[in-house]
């Protein structure tokens with residue numbers, strides 16, 4: 001897999017601040033929770049920071065635009081900054097589809113942001129989202145997610161992971177990247 005190519009250790013001192021990103025259905029919540037448990041750090045669900053208006057817009061089948069995402073990203077950046085300043089680790093599940101969105105979160109985290117990009121094909125994303133129950137995101141918005149997506153770039157510390165590999169393999173890949181982490185996160 002391609003990706004930033006740096007280990008989490010390369011992301012700086014202290015416990016990691018991991019951004020799990022990708023389109024809807026890529027498994028950010030599923031993988032992010034497992035990674036947080038593995039690292040022994042707090043998991044934060046980015047969807048929980050959307051305004052009611054944003055959720056209503058997506059539920060009605062309309063994609064968010066930059067203006068809709070701006071207050072959401074600001075709130076997430078504040079959350080990330082709080083952990084960074086406290087020296088705490090964090091796993092944040094957040095679509096972060098554009099490079100500029102990730103740059104905003106990276107600025108809030110200082111050198112400690114490490115990106116786990118879950119790369120998924122469109123058909124699988126659509127299939128997963130349409131089968132999922134109890135979630136506001138309609139499958140017809142999956143195309144807009146791909147239209148907006150800017151994949152992880154080589155200079156962004158992190159890892160690009162095939163999102164179809166399954167949880168055990170995903171965790172093994174992350175574990176390899178975080179293997180050198182210190183006692184505050186290692187298990």
Ligand SMILES: Nc1ncnc2c1ncn2[C@@H]1O[C@H](COP(=O)(O)OP(=O)(O)OP(=O)(O)O)[C@@H](O)[C@H]1O
Nearest residue numbers: 024025026027028029030128132137163164166167
């Ligand atoms: N590796 C996987 N293999 C098969 N199914 C998966 C995998 N990862 C997640 N799923 C399933 O795909 C669906 C979407 O997963 P999840 O909710 O974690 O994605 P997400 O990226 O957080 O989505 P969203 O951004 O829409 O909240 C869920 O039903 C989940 O069980």
Ligand SMILES: O=C(O)[C@H](O)[C@@H](O)[C@H](O)[C@H](O)CO
Nearest residue numbers: 023024025047064095096137
């Ligand atoms: O930036 C966005 O378009 C949104 O964050 C979406 O990605 C949704 O929140 C998510 O996919 C729904 O679960």
